[in-house]
Amino acid sequence: MHREQARGSRRAILSLLVGLLAFMAPSAVYAQDPRIRLALLPIDQPGSYFDLTMRPGETRGFEVEISNPGDEPIAARTYAADVYTIVNGGFGGRLRGEPQTGMTRWLDYATEVVSLHAGERAGRTFAVAVPSDAEPGEYITSIILENDKPIPGNGSVTVDQIVRQAVAVVVTVPGKRAPALKVGEATHDVVAGRSVVSVAVQNGGNIRLKPLVEVILLDRAGATISQARIQMDTFYARTDTFVEVALDGLLLAGDYTLRVTTPGTEGLRSEMKEIALAVAAPPEIAVEPGTVPALTEVVQTLGLGHLSIPLQHVVLYGMLAMGVVAAGVLLVLRRRGRSPR
Numbered sequence: 001m002h003r004e005q006a007r008g009s010r011r012a013i014l015s016l017l018v019g020l021l022a023f024m025a026p027s028a029v030y031a032q033d034p035r036i037r038l039a040l041l042p043i044d045q046p047g048s049y050f051d052l053t054m055r056p057g058e059t060r061g062f063e064v065e066i067s068n069p070g071d072e073p074i075a076a077r078t079y080a081a082d083v084y085t086i087v088n089g090g091f092g093g094r095l096r097g098e099p100q101t102g103m104t105r106w107l108d109y110a111t112e113v114v115s116l117h118a119g120e121r122a123g124r125t126f127a128v129a130v131p132s133d134a135e136p137g138e139y140i141t142s143i144i145l146e147n148d149k150p151i152p153g154n155g156s157v158t159v160d161q162i163v164r165q166a167v168a169v170v171v172t173v174p175g176k177r178a179p180a181l182k183v184g185e186a187t188h189d190v191v192a193g194r195s196v197v198s199v200a201v202q203n204g205g206n207i208r209l210k211p212l213v214e215v216i217l218l219d220r221a222g223a224t225i226s227q228a229r230i231q232m233d234t235f236y237a238r239t240d241t242f243v244e245v246a247l248d249g250l251l252l253a254g255d256y257t258l259r260v261t262t263p264g265t266e267g268l269r270s271e272m273k274e275i276a277l278a279v280a281a282p283p284e285i286a287v288e289p290g291t292v293p294a295l296t297e298v299v300q301t302l303g304l305g306h307l308s309i310p311l312q313h314v315v316l317y318g319m320l321a322m323g324v325v326a327a328g329v330l331l332v333l334r335r336r337g338r339s340p341r
Contacts, residue, residue: 037070038116040078040145040165043123049168056173057132063125064167066145068116075148078124079111080104083140083168085203085241089210089233093142093166102238103139103171106130113148128171136175137206138237143167179267180205181235186258186275188251195251197277199260202240209235209266213243216259217277225256253281 042050043063050062068074079096082104086092094100096111109126116122126143143166150160184200197217203209209232216227228245235241256277264270 036074036147036151036161036163037068038074038076038145038147038163038165039065039067039069040143040167041065041067042167050170052128052169052171053174054128054130054171056130056134059127059129061125061127062169063123064143065121065123066114066116067121068118071118073115073117075113075115076145077111077113077148078143078145080107080109080126081142081144081166083142083236083239085234085236085239087198087242087244088230089235089241091142091166091168091234093144093164096144096146102141103169104141106139106171107141107143107169109143128169130171130173134173135206136173137178138208139171139173140208140236141169143169177267178206179209181209181211181262181268181271183260183262183271183273183275184240186260186277188277188279190250191246193250195247195249195279196244197247197258198242198244199258199275200240201235201243203235203237206237208237209268211235211268212263212265214261214263215243215245216261217247218257218259220255222257225251251279253279255279 041064042048043065045051052060054060066076066078068076077096080100081094081096082098082101084092084094106128107126108129109124112124114122144164145166146162146164150162153159153161180203182202182204184202186197186199189196189198197215199213199215201213211232213230213232214227215230217225219225226247230243230245232243256279258275258277259272260275261272262268262270
């Protein structure tokens with residue numbers, strides 16, 4: 001139940017985080033909506049985020065600049081938020097009001113709503129205090145700036161908008177680097193009439209990764225149905241997420257096997273794991289569509305001894321056979337009608 005809730009909340013969060021920045025992207029990006037033009041910048045940093053090396057027990061002060069480059073005043077909310085890895089890798093920042101854990105607790109950055117006039121800029125200082133018992137490795141959190149009140153959308157289907165800007169705060173505690181990647185269970189969903197296969201993955205190491213994951217889908221007889229190579233984006237240390245791939249069609253109900261391989265890169269060992277995948281009968285109504293990399297075409301077969309015939313061929317040959325039988329019956333009936341009694 002917890003995993004299903006996490007998957008549902010993950011999709012909901014992804015749909016809401018319009019304009020959320022990727023980890024390596026510039027952090028001062030103006031919103032597309034002209035009514036929301038907020039900017040967030042790290043001060044006295046060479047890059048677009050805080051990339052720090054600090055030792056256990058060390059405390060240092062830093063500053064960010066929040067600004068309103070727009071033409072109208074706006075109330076902006078700023079706060080610290082946990083960072084997580086989104087599906088297939090990449091930066092995700094927790095929403096307002098969610099619990100603060102891990103490195104986020106190292107920051108002395110209080111939640112505040114700031115009224116910014118048009119063109120106004122303001123500096124905000126904060127401190128980072130590394131615990132004395134912090135272990136070596138990379139740690140990450142973020143500072144968020146967003147409009148405090150949602151902006152109503154336009155058109156027949158309206159969605160209230162909260163546009164977020166984020167600056168990542170990365171602290172590296174010197175010591176041994178220990179990459180680790182674990183592959184978990186697999187699940188099947190139906191999205192927009194297509195099968196979507198998800199594989200749980202966990203970065204249990206102390207550094208971020210960008211792993212390549214190879215997925216091969218096998219039927220019960222061991223025949224390959226589809227395969228894909230997924231180059232993940234940034235996979236943050238001590239986080240877990242999903243590798244998701246979509247097939248071109250809908251899988252038949254039954255038992256399958258996923259062969260998941262992680263090549264030996266970035267200090268990882270090459271590993272292969274086979275995972276059982278049970279596919280239930282498709283629901284009558286598909287869930288909301290998503291955007292995931294596509295696998296190759298789905299070609300499922302019916303095994304007949306050593307003969308394997310694609311399903312679409314079975315249907316075609318069946319129709320031809322029925323036509324031949326029908327023609328034979330008509331021919332026999334005609335001959336019987338012409339013969340003497």
